[in-house]
Amino acid sequence: MTVTWTSGYGISEAHPFVEWGMKGSHPVHAPADTVTFGRESLCGEPARSVGWRDPGFIHTAFLKNLSPEKEYYYKIGHTLHDGKVVWGKPKSFRAPPYPGQKSLQRVVIFGDMGKDERDGSNEYQNYQPASLNTTDALIRDLDNTDIVFHIGDISYANGYLSQWDQFTQQVEPITSRVPYMIASGNHERDFPNSGSLYNGTDSGGECGVPAETMYYAPTEKRDNFWYSMDYGMFRFCVADSEHDWREGTEQYRFLDRCLGTVDRAKQPWLVFIAHRVLGYSSGFFYGFDGAFAEPMARQSLEGLWRRHRVDVAFYGHVHQYERTCPVYEERCVPDGHGQGTVHVVVGGGGS
Ligand SMILES: [Fe+2]
Incomplete structure (x- = not known):
């Protein structure tokens, strides 16, 4: 389990750690690492100018x-130079099942949530009022949730960095209790000439830096936000739709490996996740182009999904709920034979 938090203590001021243990046993200490990022590591406006806010220090312990x-x-705790310890509040979590473990596993997946003002105040670009419905419903039902995936378009800070603080504070009751896995979306990553596949300005100059520094994921390189995750009877292959995923790319090879190396006898559920719709959607902005997904997506990836018998694919980006039959090359195929993938759009998180 990974615990990440933010503080005002740099490494020269205090030693960060997590005290933890099984209930009733003697606790141990896990040291935490400390990272931050500067204005110069961001890619443009407003993140580097009027939107800039010092992010403090971000600590992660394993x-x-x-x-x-x-x-x-x-x-969480910080040992100061005089030996005094500054403590966080006590929290608890349930350890994940081991890969292949057969037990009850309740997974919540959504995209495009954001945050809102509790007191109804306005804020700049205030377009996620419904996010509080999702956040509050998740908090209410936390005892019936084992793991959460927020698959891109996370805080909608869009280069106004204080909004990350607001978002992380708003979801803290969830993230301090169950694993909160993210994927990278256009509002985290996209900016012209910054290496993103799409050249829009949706990240407001953040170009992924705040998201990938604040949220740990088991990626090989932080900016390449694709990763594999085993959780009980599931394998999740999380793609980064904002970096090139076409055949011949590093990400395509990763996805092939992730989908192809799972032991289906023990982990029968193989799940593909991406922020943008790489499979099927009737979202209006795809419809403008007479399409039902990102251009080139199915041509690149549908062979992979079929070869590795992907059960379900989840996407955000389109702010609605949609679900297909098991489908291959635009046709429904018989259920239960591994010939098709069910494509689910879950971008209705609140934005
Ligand atoms: Fe999006």
Whole structure:
């Protein structure tokens, strides 16, 4: 389990750690690393100018060798130079099932949530009022949730960095209790001449830096936000739709490996995730081009999904809910034979 938090203590001021243990046992300390980012690491406006806000220090600790599905207690702390410890509040989580474990596993997946003002105040680009419905419903139902995936378009800070603080504070009751996995969306990553596949300005100059620094994911390189994750009976192959995924790219090779190396006898559920719709959607902006997905997406990836018998693919970006039959090359195919993939759009998180 990974615990990440933000503080005002740099490494010269205090030593960050997490105290943790199984309930009733003697706690241990896991040291945390400390990173931050500067204005110069961002790509443009407004993130580098009027939207800039110092992000403080971001600490991450890894809690290892957990017993599957056991309840653990933890508390963040900072040891100051005089030996005094500044403590966070006590929290708890349930350790994940081991890969292949057969047990009840409840997964919540959505995209495009954002944040809103609790008191109804206006804020710049205030277009996610419904996010509070999702956040509050998740908090209410947390005892019935094992893991959450927020698959891109996360805070909609769009280069106004204080909005990341607002967002992370708003979802903290969720993220401090269950794993909160993210994917990278256009509002995290896209900016002209910054290496993103799409050249829009949707990240407001952030070009992925705040998101990939604040949220740890098991990626090889932080900016290449694709990763594999095993969780009980599931394997999740999370793509980064904002970097090139076409055949011949590094990401395509990763996806082939991720989808192809799972033991389906133990992990029967193979799930593909991406922010933009790489499969099927009737979103209006695809319709303008007479299309039902991002250009070139299915031509590149549908062979992979079929070859590796992907069960379900989830996307955000389109702010609605849609679900197909098991489909291959635009036709429904018989259910249960691994010939088609069910494509689900879950971009109705609140934006
Ligand atoms: Fe999006």
